[in-house]
Amino acid sequence: MYLDPLAGSRLAAKPLRASTAANYRRLADQYLFRQMDDFCLTQMSITAITRADVRKWHSLIQASCVSKSREIKTRAHPARTWARSMGIPTSMHGRIDSHLIQSWIDAGAPMIKNYKESGSGIVQLAQAYRFLKAVFNVAIDDGIIKENPCRIKGASTPRHSERPIITPDQIAALAAEVPARYSILVILAAYSSMRSSELLGLQRKHINELQKIIKVEHQLTNYASDQNLFVPPKTDAGIRDVPITKELMSALINHIDQFVIDPSPEALIFTTSTSLPLFKGRKSWFVTAKRRLGLDHLHFHDLRHTGQSLAMVKGANTKDLQRRAGQASEAAARIYMHGSKARDKEVAESLSPYVDESLLVWRKYANA
Structure with missing residues (x-):
């Protein structure tokens, strides 16, 4: 062939x-x-x-x-897992309450296993x-054949299962559960509509505090072994300015002051605790946090989907969402770029109640 x-x-x-x-x-x-x-x-x-x-x-x-089911491995104590399966409120980390341990033993010390569809x-x-x-x-x-034999209707576009959408309170709980250096990354993933690779490729020079805008110019490559650290966005429409709320920009600046040691414009905003880029596969902190909160079904990309859905509830139309998320073919991108930038800022501001709620609850968790 x-x-x-x-x-x-x-x-x-x-x-x-x-x-x-x-x-x-x-x-x-x-x-x-x-x-x-x-x-x-x-x-x-x-x-x-x-x-x-x-x-x-x-x-x-x-x-x-x-599809096949596989067991979800967890480091949580079996008493905690049992309590969660029974609807008994309990923290998934820290010291285990002795009464909870006794209740678990009295119930026969069951070993609860959770499964997910692969x-x-x-x-x-x-x-x-x-x-x-x-x-x-x-x-x-090339003139080798005259027609394309691939004519199966719908074969190019499979039906995806409906992705989960979480609430502002759950976003806040997730931001509080992850290590502090990743808290704002979680909230931005939900409310900026940016791809995870775009967020992880952000540098100091991309943050415009005065205009409350994040500039997307590139995205982080997948692996440390890749030739370049950054690659262009998935589409031409991916190169864009993303407005965020004043409160969220303030929280982002606080993150930079606390965790970004390198003062140069090229410094990455989000890194590991040893200042390494967050390449693909370096999200064990997110997996641990979501499982502690009983959100095993959640993928990091679902945060972006959640933000888009919340913006739609607030009145954003399809063009608004596509422009904000950088989702467009080259031809479609030119159409979306004719949209009003003022409208793009309105979409960002429409998320303000959700952002404020998540930030407020997150700070309560963090200060508890």
Whole structure:
């Protein structure tokens, strides 16, 4: 089969990121080169592949996409886990109340196990299908085939399960539960609509205290082994100014004064306790905190989804949300950029009651 690893870049007229190219190779290895029931799509000549062949490949892969349950490992004392399962109020850290221990023993010292659904692979299948379709499009462009056999309706856009939305009080509790150096990161993730990689790539020079604006110019790369520390945002619309409330900007400045030792404009705003970048995989602090609060289902990205949903409740329309979150194709981005910047600030201010509530409750937790 004709496989062009640069198919995406040729169609998009811009170079692929190293992470995108690596993802294409992974998709090709796991899905396109996969042998199933003596059938392998990539062993066929590209000129011989028909719509029926693509449908067969897709149906075979789809049949193997099954969700599985796996146990959630926790360091919490089993008495705490039992109490939480019984609806008994208890802190998930600190000294355990002796009465709670006795109640747990009297109940037979049960060992409560929690489970979560692991991914079925259906999202990755959609990504593989899009990649395959791009390869065929490049083959058409090169005059090798006349039409694209990828014609399965809806195969490129899988239905995602509804992501959870948490309350302002839960955002505050989460901000109080994580180490203090990450508290404002949690609140910003919820109320700025920025991607986690954009937040983790913020530097001093991106914070405009006077205008109450955060400038997004790039995002932190995924891994320490990557060639560059920063990469461009996912889309052209990702380069943007994000207004935040006065109260949230004040809290961010306090964070900088307390935790950002390096005075240079290039200093990262959010780092580990040893001043290292928060690359992908360095969020064990978030996992620990969410489990202590019984929010095992929550992903860090769900904070962004929560903020967008709360802004919608306050009257933000689709264009407002797309502009604020930097979600747009290159063509769509130009349309959204015609939107009023004043309206963008109104969206930020509309979140003020939620932000103030979360900051207030967080400070109560922190000072308790």
